[in-house]
Amino acid sequence: MILFHHDKDYLKQCLVKIEQELKLLKLSLNRKTQIYDLEKGFNFLGYKFVLKNKKLLILLNNQTKKKIKKKLRRLKKHQASNYHAVKTSYQGYFQVANTKHFLYRSKF
Numbered sequence: 001m002i003l004f005h006h007d008k009d010y011l012k013q014c015l016v017k018i019e020q021e022l023k024l025l026k027l028s029l030n031r032k033t034q035i036y037d038l039e040k041g042f043n044f045l046g047y048k049f050v051l052k053n054k055k056l057l058i059l060l061n062n063q064t065k066k067k068i069k070k071k072l073r074r075l076k077k078h079q080a081s082n083y084h085a086v087k088t089s090y091q092g093y094f095q096v097a098n099t100k101h102f103l104y105r106s107k108f
Contacts (some may be wrong), residue, residue, distance in 0.1 A: 002044060002049070004038070004056075008035060011035050012035065015029075015033070015035070031089060034061050038050065038051035038056070039051050039052075043061045045059065046061060046063075046064040046093075047059065047060060047061060047064075047096070047097055048060070048061040057098050058092070058096060058097045058098055059097055059098055059099060060099050068090055071086070072086065072090075
């Protein structure tokens with residue numbers, strides 16, 4: 001889950017309330033849970049979230065790009081029958097990010 005807000009103190013209050021609710025359910029937050037500065041950006045689920053000129057950009061992080069390129073090259077070479085289905089699946093994944101044309105620029 002990602003929660004965005006311009007007020008860091010408000011986010012801290014939300015974090016406390018979320019922890020309280022989870023405790024009632026005998027759950028807890030992941031140890032990696034923290035409050036980030038959007039201008040510095042952060043990675044989540046293969047995307048990089050960053051704030052530029054008051055606009056939120058959702059990009060693919062570099063590690064994700066490398067993994068996708070490697071997988072598609074391997075599929076194209078060894079499992080051509082699965083290649084197009086996997087490539088189409090990734091195109092749906094990319095629609096969330098500001099990199100819709102990643103596959104077209106890459107040479108696959």
